[in-house]
Amino acid sequence: MKNLSWKPVVVIGVIIASVIYVLPSIKPELWPHKKINLGLDLQGGMHLVLEVDTIKAVESTVERITHELRDFLKKEHIRYADLNRMEGNRIAVTIADRTNMEKFEALLDKEFRDIRILSRSADGESLALVMDLPEGETERIQKMAAEQALETIRNRIDQFGVSEPDIRRQGEKRILIQLPGIRDTERAKELIGKTALLEFKLVDETQDVDAALKGTPPPGSEVLYETKGDPATGRVSRIPYLIKKRSLLTGAYLTDARVQIDSQYNEPYVSIKFDKKGARIFEKITEENVKKRLAIVLDNKVYSAPVIQEKIAGGEARITGNFMIEEARDLAIVLRAGALPAPVDILEERTVGPSLGTDSIKKGLLSMCMGGILVVLFMVVYYRGAGLIADAALILNILLIAAGLAGFQATLTLPGIAGIILTIGMAVDANVLIFERIREEAAFGKTPRAAVEAGYARATLTILDANVTTLIAALVLFQFGTGPVKGFAVTLCLGVIASLFTALIVTRIIFDYLLIHRKMKTLSI
Amino acid sequence: MQFIKPGINLDFVGKRKIAFTISLAMILASMVSLVIHRGPKYGIDFSGGTLIQVKFANPVRIADIKSGLSRLNIGISSVQHFGEAEENEFLVRTDQSETAAEGFAGQVEKELKAATGSDTEVRRIEMVGPQVGKDLREKALLAMFYVLLFISIYISGRFEFKWALSGVMAGALMAAVYFLSLFHVGIPFLIVVALVVTIFLFWFLNLKYAMGAIVALIHDVIITVGVFSVFGKEFTLPIIAALLTIIGYSLNDTIIVFDRIRENLRKNYKRPLEVNINRSINETLSRTILTSGTTLIVVIALFVLGGGIIHDFAFAMIVGVVIGTYSSIYVASPILIAWQRSGRKNR
Numbered sequence: 026m027k028n029l030s031w032k033p034v035v036v037i038g039v040i041i042a043s044v045i046y047v048l049p050s051i052k053p054e055l056w057p058h059k060k061i062n063l064g065l066d067l068q069g070g071m072h073l074v075l076e077v078d079t080i081k082a083v084e085s086t087v088e089r090i091t092h093e094l095r096d097f098l099k100k101e102h103i104r105y106a107d108l109n110r111m112e113g114n115r116i117a118v119t120i121a122d123r124t125n126m127e128k129f130e131a132l133l134d135k136e137f138r139d140i141r142i143l144s145r146s147a148d149g150e151s152l153a154l155v156m157d158l159p160e161g162e163t164e165r166i167q168k169m170a171a172e173q174a175l176e177t178i179r180n181r182i183d184q185f186g187v188s189e190p191d192i193r194r195q196g197e198k199r200i201l202i203q204l205p206g207i208r209d210t211e212r213a214k215e216l217i218g219k220t221a222l223l224e225f226k227l228v229d230e231t232q233d234v235d236a237a238l239k240g241t242p243p244p245g246s247e248v249l250y251e252t253k254g255d256p257a258t259g260r261v262s263r264i265p266y267l268i269k270k271r272s273l274l275t276g277a278y279l280t281d282a283r284v285q286i287d288s289q290y291n292e293p294y295v296s297i298k299f300d301k302k303g304a305r306i307f308e309k310i311t312e313e314n315v316k317k318r319l320a321i322v323l324d325n326k327v328y329s330a331p332v333i334q335e336k337i338a339g340g341e342a343r344i345t346g347n348f349m350i351e352e353a354r355d356l357a358i359v360l361r362a363g364a365l366p367a368p369v370d371i372l373e374e375r376t377v378g379p380s381l382g383t384d385s386i387k388k389g390l391l392s393m394c395m396g397g398i399l400v401v402l403f404m405v406v407y408y409r410g411a412g413l414i415a416d417a418a419l420i421l422n423i424l425l426i427a428a429g430l431a432g433f434q435a436t437l438t439l440p441g442i443a444g445i446i447l448t449i450g451m452a453v454d455a456n457v458l459i460f461e462r463i464r465e466e467a468a469f470g471k472t473p474r475a476a477v478e479a480g481y482a483r484a485t486l487t488i489l490d491a492n493v494t495t496l497i498a499a500l501v502l503f504q505f506g507t508g509p510v511k512g513f514a515v516t517l518c519l520g521v522i523a524s525l526f527t528a529l530i531v532t533r534i535i536f537d538y539l540l541i542h543r544k545m546k547t548l549s550i
Numbered sequence: 551m552q553f554i555k556p557g558i559n560l561d562f563v564g565k566r567k568i569a570f571t572i573s574l575a576m577i578l579a580s581m582v583s584l585v586i587h588r589g590p591k592y593g594i595d596f597s598g599g600t601l602i603q604v605k606f607a608n609p610v611r612i613a614d615i616k617s618g619l620s621r622l623n624i625g626i627s628s629v630q631h632f633g634e635a636e637e638n639e640f641l642v643r644t645d646q647s648e649t650a651a652e653g654f655a656g657q658v659e660k661e662l663k664a665a666t667g668s669d670t671e672v673r674r675i676e677m678v679g680p681q682v683g684k685d686l687r688e689k690a691l692l693a694m695f696y697v698l699l700f701i702s703i704y705i706s707g708r709f710e711f712k713w714a715l716s717g718v719m720a721g722a723l724m725a726a727v728y729f730l731s732l733f734h735v736g737i738p739f740l741i742v743v744a745l746v747v748t749i750f751l752f753w754f755l756n757l758k759y760a761m762g763a764i765v766a767l768i769h770d771v772i773i774t775v776g777v778f779s780v781f782g783k784e785f786t787l788p789i790i791a792a793l794l795t796i797i798g799y800s801l802n803d804t805i806i807v808f809d810r811i812r813e814n815l816r817k818n819y820k821r822p823l824e825v826n827i828n829r830s831i832n833e834t835l836s837r838t839i840l841t842s843g844t845t846l847i848v849v850i851a852l853f854v855l856g857g858g859i860i861h862d863f864a865f866a867m868i869v870g871v872v873i874g875t876y877s878s879i880y881v882a883s884p885i886l887i888a889w890q891r892s893g894r895k896n897r
Contacts, residue, residue, distance in 0.1 A: 066859070074682060211656060372679040376655070381603070381673040388857035395855055396848035403844060407551045440788050443860055446852050447795065447867065450845035451802075457840045458806070465833075468556055487809045490708060494805065495798035497700045502794055505693035510787045517795065 032534055039526070040421065043428030050431055061430045063205075064438030066509050067386050069379035070205040071213065075178075075369040077198045082170035082367035083163050087114045090140070090158075092271075094118070097136060103128045106151065115143065115157045126152045170366040171198045178202065178217055178369075180362035185216055185355075199372070210376050212355065220324050220368050221359035223276030223297075225310065228318035228330050229267040237267045245270050249320070251327040253347065266327050268320050273310050275364075278303025282360035284353045285343070293353040294345040297360060304340025312336040323356075375508075389442035397423070397449050404453060408460055410549025414535050415456040418527035422452050425523035426516060435519075438512030448520025454491070455528030459484045460550055473548040474540045481533055488528065492521050554836040562879055563828040563887065569880035573769060580776020587779050593786035594676060596690070598683035599645045600624070601676040602658060606638040607669035615640060618665025622657060633858035639673075647679045690790040691737040695744065697794050699723060701801060702748045702764060709759035709808060719751055759812075762885035763804045766877040770800045770870060777869045788863045796870030799845070803838060803878035810834050811883065823890055827883050842875040 050060040065072050091110045098105055107119040120126050129152070133140070139162060143155045158166070171194065178200060179192050191203040207213055229246040237248055251264045281298040299307055310319070311333050320330040321344055328346040348356070401419065404412035426445055430437055463480030471479065496518065503514035539545045584590065594601050604615075612629050619626050624644050632639040655672045662670040678686070702723065707716025726747045730740055745768065752761040774796060778785065810830040818826060849871060853864035 076681075211654070370679075371677070373682045374675065374677040376675045378671065378673040380671065385857060385859060388855060389860070392852045392855035396851035399847045399851065400844045403847065407840070409551075439860055440791060440863065443788075443852055443856070443863055446848045446856075447845070450848035451799070451841070453844050454802075454837075454841040457837050457844075461834075461837045461840075465556070487806055490809070491802040491805050493704065494701060494801040495795070497704060498697050498794040498798035501693050501697045501700065502791055505689050505696075506787070506791065510791045513788070513791050 032530060033538075036531055036534060039425070043424050046428040046431040047424060050427070059431065059434060061427065062434060062436040063382075063386075064436045064441065064509060064512050065203060065205055065375070065382075066377050066439045067382045067389075067437065068205055069377050069382040070203065070207050071210045071377075072373070072375040072508060073202040073204075073214070073217065073371060074195065074373035075174075075200045075202065075217070076372050077171045077174045077200065077365075077369050078367045079167035079170045079198050080367075083114055083158070083166050085367070086166050087116065087158065090137070091116050094137065097132055098129070101128060101132060103132065105129070111155070113157075114163070115155050116140075118154045118156070120152045120154075122150060167198065171200075173366045174369060175200050177363050177365055181216055181358055182213075184358045184362060185213065187213070200369070206379070208379070212351070214371070214374075216355050216359060218369055218371060219359050220365045221276070221362075222324055222364040223279070223360060224272040224322045225274040225307075226272050226320050226322055227269045227314060228320050229269045230317065232267060234265050234267045238265060242267060249322060249325055249327050251329070251346075264327075266320060266330055268322065268327065272322075273319075274299075274303060274306050276360055277364070278306065279360055279363075282357040284350070284357050287345070292345070293348050293350045294343050295348075295353055295357050295360065296341065296343045299340035299342075301340070304338070307340055307342065308336060308338050385439045386442075389439055389446075393442060393446050393449070396446050400449055400453060404456075408550055411456075411460050411463075414532050415453055415460070417535070418456060418524075418532050419449060419452055421531060422448065422520070422523045422527050425526070426519045429519040429523070430515070433515075435515045436512050437516070438509040440509045441512030441516045444513045444516030444520060448517065448524060451495070452520065452524035452528070455484075455488045455524055456532060458488055458491075459528065459532070463548070463550055467548060467550070473545065476548065477536050477540060481529075485529060488525070492525055496521050552836070553839060558835065559829065559832050560835070561828065562831045563824050563884065566880065566884035566887070569884065573773075573877075573881055576773050576776065577769065580772050580779065583776055583779040587782075590775060590779060590785045591782060592683075592687070593784035593789075594643065594678050594683070595786045596683050596687040597645070598647050598678050598680035599627075599643060600647055600678075601674070602642040602672060603632060603674035604640050604642065604658070604662060605671045605673050606640075606662075606666060608667075609638055610640075610666040610668050612640070614666045615642065615662060618661045619658070621661050633861075638668075639858065647677050686787065688737060690787065691741065693790065693794065695737060695741050697797055698741065698748075698767075699727075699744060701767070701797065702744075702760070705760045705763050705801070705805075706752065706755070706757050708805075709757065709763070709812075712757075715755050715757065718755070719748075722751055723747060758886055758889045759808050761889065762808070762882040763801060765885050766804050766882035767797055767800055769877050769881050770796060770873045773873050774866060774869050778866065781865075783862050783865065786862070788860070789866050792863050792866035792870065795867065796874060799870060800874030800877060803841075803874055804882045806837065807831060807834050807878050807883060811886070824887055827886060831879055831883060838875060838879065842871055845871050 047061075053060060087110055091108065094116070095108055097103075098108070103125050104121060105118060105125070106121045107117065109117050111117050118129070120129050126147075133142075139159070140156045141159045143157055144153075145155075146153045175192065175194055179190075182190050182192060182202070182204070187204045187207055189205060191201070191205075193201050195201040202217065204210075204213060229243065232243055232246075234248065237243070237246070242248055246267055246269050248265050249268045251266065252261055253264060254261045278299045279297055280300045280303075283296050284293055285296045286293050315333050315335060318330045318332050321328045321342075323344075328344050344356070397419070401416045404415045404419075406412070408415065423445065426448065429435070430441075459480050462484045463476050466476040466479040467473065499514050499517040499521065503511060503518065506514050612631075615629050616626060619629075619642060625646050626642060627645050628641075628643045630641050632641045655675055659670050659672050703716055703720045706719040707713040723744060727740060727744055730743055735743075745764075748764060749761065752758075752764065771793060774793060778789070783789075807830060810833055811827055814826045814830050814833075815823075846868065849864050849867040852860060853868060856864055
């Protein structure tokens with residue numbers, strides 16, 4: 026038997042490699058390799074799928090362009106009859122007379138080249154234009170929004186401090202977030218989902234808030250609320266403000282945001298710092314609006330609306346609003362990480378508490394041990410000596426699956442454990458096929474060696490085929506499955522491959538060793 | 551030790567009429583149950599909605615849970631016991647998927663504690679929005695479709711080693727599917743059409759073993775789905791995984807019996823087909839029982855000890871293993887005889 030010499034070497038090599046991969050999962054201090062990853066269903070944690078409302082990003086771009094256009098028209102003294110954002114992200118402009126028309130067209134050519142003109146109706150004295158963004162541009166904005174949202178969320182989570190988060194794009198505008206081991210899921214969810222658009226807007230003091238609440242607010246202004254919770258009574262009150270729609274400065278110019286404790290009232294607040302441009306804008310706003318009230322608005326909620334006492338240079342401001350220390354900390358994080366370019370919706374959420382995960386591991390391992398022990402006992406009782414060989418193969422099998430999980434850095438989930446359990450049941454199939462054949466051949470009066478030889482020769486093809494079908498199912502599952510189900514596909518694949526290896530190569534070597542080297546004359550089968 | 555003595559010769563083939571009747575009855579019952587229940591019962595993975603698993607420190611009444619949750623106004627559709635009785639665990643299900651709101655888990659805990667007077671722990675919340683549910687449903691069906699596709703292609707070549715034919719099969723199937731996908735038909739319809747095309751092609755190309763295998767496989771899946779429907783169990787992603795595994799397992803059994811049949815046909819070509827088939831089933835009987843036995847041992851261990859989350863998966867596997875074993879003896883092989891009787895040449 027020439028090939029007996031290299032096969033054992035391969036097998037021993039595989040076993041050593043497996044032990045090296047598996048050891049760190051059992052005794053982490055022994056070996057500097059990564060442990061087997063546990064899925065969220067086993068270690069607890071949160072799985073979220075978000076959708077970025079990218080249409081909103083396009084809307085706000087069109088809104089911004091409308092504002093810009095209005096500013097330019099004012100600056101260049103072009104008079105217009107009407108300028109508005111319309112349904113479907115279009116901008117409608119009406120220019121009243123000929124001189125302005127020419128100036129307007131020149132402006133469009135110079136400053137707004139990437140705008141597409143949808144329709145133009147000029148009847149002598151007036152020009153009406155409907156414009157929008159070309160498709161390529163809206164697509165680009167949507168793509169950018171999704172990418173930027175992903176980056177922002179990743180930043181926030183990094184700063185929140187979660188070990189080994191998994192954050193990735195899924196499809197065009199979905200974001201998949203996995204936060205293993207996280208306890209305070211509610212807080213994490215709020216941190217992730219907040220748009221965090223910080224705006225500085227002037228309070229409209231030309232009209233009374235109550236009048237605006239009863240009637241309609243004046244054009245260019247809207248009613249926003251400040252929510253105030255009283256920690257003593259637990260009552261929450263909502264204070265309305267009449268705020269000018271136009272935002273003077275946004276959080277985009279922030280360079281830093283930190284939690285600080287007010288020495289006077291012992292209350293936390295968030296101090297923010299603007300970059301150079303932001304500082305300049307802030308200085309100008311405060312200079313021009315002394316004695317007026319400036320509202321600090323986050324996601325359309327007023328945090329405070331202090332009266333500007335004097336020009337503020339240096340680009341620093343503070344956000345107060347009787348925070349809890351954790352709230353202030355989270356607010357600082359979202360301000361540092363920046364605003365989401367568009368709101369996000371939670372489409373899917375799966376949260377598993379840590380105690381349930383531990384329970385699942387316990388129960389999974391228990392049923393694996395019970396099933397395993399029963400099968401091992403059964404094989405010994407039924408096949409005696411050969412059964413022992415099959416049992417050795419079975420145990421090696423489990424070792425190989427574990428090594429595969431660690432080596433490929435795959436994730437073990439509860440269905441994954443079920444996959445291992447299933448493999449235990451099905452892995453002996455290959456051995457059963459071989460042993461039954463050997464028994465048949467021995468019944469024909471063949472010598473043990475010849476019977477073993479014939480048994481393996483005849484069963485091999487059948488075993489290969491039978492396993493291919495399971496492998497097909499497992500591979501398709503791997504391709505389509507997510508999370509726990511993918512874990513099942515992984516262990517099933519690994520199990521099939523491992524059982525082919527152990528049944529066709531390892532047990533054969535043991536038989537050959539016993540029959541050839543130990544010159545065994547009878548088969549215990 | 552031996553359960554099955556060598557040289558045993560039970561008359562399986564002779565009882566095939568009875569078996570056919572039983573199979574037909576089971577398939578019919580499955581269909582009827584599916585029609586009565588208006589299709590399979592989808593879990594939240596596929597229908598969308600919210601699932602909350604709560605554990606109480608002391609025994610509580612379901613009515614108290616319901617009254618506690620009614621204050622949250624989340625449209626509770628069901629509250630049921632989960633896992634073992636002494637663990638005081640419950641599954642709450644709603645069709646709403648708007649529960650991702652701030653502080654939801656905290657509110658649930660608070661209301662339930664107030665209503666039941668027992669310490670409450672929310673152990674698991676799963677929320678699937680309707681859009682994601684639809685996507686997952688589509689994905690699951692596509693996975694089923696691809697498994698069936700690849701397996702039909704594999705067995706069409708495998709059994710008679712006519713890989714060229716298998717190529718024809720693949721081409722024809724893909725063409726049919728592509729043609730249909732131009733009309734944007736639903737995936738369930740696509741699966742049915744692909745199966746009909748497959749069976750027709752097997753017939754036309756004279757692939758009788760492949761025919762036996764695919765019929766056995768469809769038989770197993772329909773009955774497993776039917777059993778789930780009869781017991782009112784929900785289809786979730788893990789159950790789809792179980793179904794696909796059952797497909798692989800059932801085929802595995804069938805392949806082993808068929809391999810033996812072909813071997814015996816080569817050796818004893820003078821004997822009638824029935825005798826050869828019956829003999830092959832008997833020769834592989836020991837193996838069939840052993841493998842099904844060990845697989846059953848482990849899935850039953852999982853069913854009993856594995857806890858509530860994996861319970862239905864284990865249940866599906868138990869049903870699948872039993873049906874898969876039955877079908878490779880009583881469905882797949884008799885198809886070969888039926889094929890010959892129908893006048894096609896036995897090659």
